[in-house]
Amino acid sequence: MSVPTWSNVAPADAPAVVLSGVTRVFGVTPAVVRVDLRVERGQIVLVRGSNGAGKSTLLRILATLLSPTYGSGAVLGFDLLRDREAIRERTELLGHRTRLYEDLTGAENLRFACAMFGLDRAGIPGALERVGLRTVARELVRGYSQGMRQRVAVARAILRRPQLLLLDEPYAGLDTEARGVVDEVVLETNGRGGTVVLATHEPTRGGFAGRTLFMEAGRLLPEAHPAMEEVRA
Amino acid sequence: MTMLRQAAAIAGKDLRIEVRGRYALGAVLPFAATLLIAFGMSLGPGETLLRETAPGLLWLAVMFASVLSFRRAYQAEGEDGALEGLALAPIDRAAVFLGKAAAVAVQLWALEVAIVLLVSGLFGLPVGRGVGVMMAGFALGTVGLAAVGSLFGVLEESPRAREAVFPLLVLPLATPVLLAGVKATALATAGRGGQAGGWLGLLGAFDAVFLAAGTLVFGYLLDD
Numbered sequence: 001m002s003v004p005t006w007s008n009v010a011p012a013d014a015p016a017v018v019l020s021g022v023t024r025v026f027g028v029t030p031a032v033v034r035v036d037l038r039v040e041r042g043q044i045v046l047v048r049g050s051n052g053a054g055k056s057t058l059l060r061i062l063a064t065l066l067s068p069t070y071g072s073g074a075v076l077g078f079d080l081l082r083d084r085e086a087i088r089e090r091t092e093l094l095g096h097r098t099r100l101y102e103d104l105t106g107a108e109n110l111r112f113a114c115a116m117f118g119l120d121r122a123g124i125p126g127a128l129e130r131v132g133l134r135t136v137a138r139e140l141v142r143g144y145s146q147g148m149r150q151r152v153a154v155a156r157a158i159l160r161r162p163q164l165l166l167l168d169e170p171y172a173g174l175d176t177e178a179r180g181v182v183d184e185v186v187l188e189t190n191g192r193g194g195t196v197v198l199a200t201h202e203p204t205r206g207g208f209a210g211r212t213l214f215m216e217a218g219r220l221l222p223e224a225h226p227a228m229e230e231v232r233a
Numbered sequence: 234m235t236m237l238r239q240a241a242a243i244a245g246k247d248l249r250i251e252v253r254g255r256y257a258l259g260a261v262l263p264f265a266a267t268l269l270i271a272f273g274m275s276l277g278p279g280e281t282l283l284r285e286t287a288p289g290l291l292w293l294a295v296m297f298a299s300v301l302s303f304r305r306a307y308q309a310e311g312e313d314g315a316l317e318g319l320a321l322a323p324i325d326r327a328a329v330f331l332g333k334a335a336a337v338a339v340q341l342w343a344l345e346v347a348i349v350l351l352v353s354g355l356f357g358l359p360v361g362r363g364v365g366v367m368m369a370g371f372a373l374g375t376v377g378l379a380a381v382g383s384l385f386g387v388l389e390e391s392p393r394a395r396e397a398v399f400p401l402l403v404l405p406l407a408t409p410v411l412l413a414g415v416k417a418t419a420l421a422t423a424g425r426g427g428q429a430g431g432w433l434g435l436l437g438a439f440d441a442v443f444l445a446a447g448t449l450v451f452g453y454l455l456d457d
């Protein structure tokens with residue numbers, strides 16, 4: 001088991017994300033419609049849009065949790081459909097669902113994540129320290145507040161050291177201090193040369209993003225669209 | 234990390250959660266005991282009748298209790314999107330299936346010991362006779378039940394599947410286990426365990442088919 005390193009990046013010069021005409025339909029309802037997107041490595045991209053705009057679906061497609069109904073794409077140079085495992089090894093999705101087991105402790109949840117992702121357990125105490133949970137690490141997650149659960153999920157992201165960090169409303173339920181930790185993880189990932197795609201409603205967050213995208217009714221608005229000027233303003 | 238080590242990690246996690254939640258002890262065992270007592274009372278006090286029907290009642294109790302265990306095995310995965318975590322992990326999908334099946338099998342074996350003792354006490358089933366054949370029947374039957382339940386249990390957490398789909402799929406598919414398990418147990422307790430080879434063979438074949446099927450197709454059920 002080893003912590004993923006930059007040396008295991010396969011196509012090193014490939015963009016972080018390339019989507020071409022990606023559409024995702026649930027039943028007869030389109031959630032993402034003909035999205036074309038290119039994100040270069042090392043960018044921090046902010047995705048804004050109202051509820052139901054398709055932000056979460058887009059992130060879940062990038063994380064390989066959902067397949068595009070139509071269209072094609074690649075993440076970190078790996079095909080979205082053919083190379084799912086390679087993408088999963090290099091990508092972390094931090095969403096509003098924390099993916100924790102309530103009858104395990106915070107530390108046990110992280111140990112399980114280490115087993116699933118092939119990570120070194122030695123980093124767990126440090127990650128817990130960073131999110132301020134070291135003293136309650138041996139308590140069951142069932143007794144944690146939503147904010148504490150989210151902190152464990154952030155600790156998992158710290159352990160993963162992903163090349164592409166996908167954040168879906170990561171600030172929901174977090175206090176000011178924990179929001180700061182999320183920002184730190186974003187900046188740290190970016191500092192290592194990693195790419196970040198962050199979807200959030202919160203207008204005060206994401207100031208560090210180098211690029212802002214706007215989604216509406218499943219479509220990604222052109223970056224020269226009038227609505228984008230409003231977002232930038 | 235090999236697939237088997239990943240499966241062991243998943244099984245260990247599930248068993249730890251089960252031990253902490255005491256679901257088998259607190260919900261499944263009382264359910265099985267109530268079922269057996271209700272069957273016993275409806276059949277009346279005739280000792281011979283009770284003894285003759287005991288293998289069937291025993292396996293019915295195991296089968297219904299196992300459906301609850303299968304559901305519980307995936308319930309923890311749905312609490313806060315944990316199943317997504319497994320789907321996002323770069324692991325062989327077969328490891329998830331085998332880990333889940335192993336954890337469910339261990340729980341069912343523990344449950345079966347309690348149910349057999351209960352049936353022995355309530356219905357006078359002579360479990361000492363042909364104990365080896367009976368144990369083999371339960372060992373093999375449980376693996377088959379765990380394989381079917383773990384394969385389709387994931388549908389319980391699928392947003393597109395309905396809860397009713399699970400028993401509709403699992404109960405008919407598990408019928409060969411019920412049939413062969415009842416026959417092997419009846420022969421064993423009647424002192425004719427030597428004639429149970431065919432039924433044990435059927436259980437073994439069922440295990441092989443569903444373990445292989447689960448290993449091959451579980452990924453399609455887990456992934457989008």
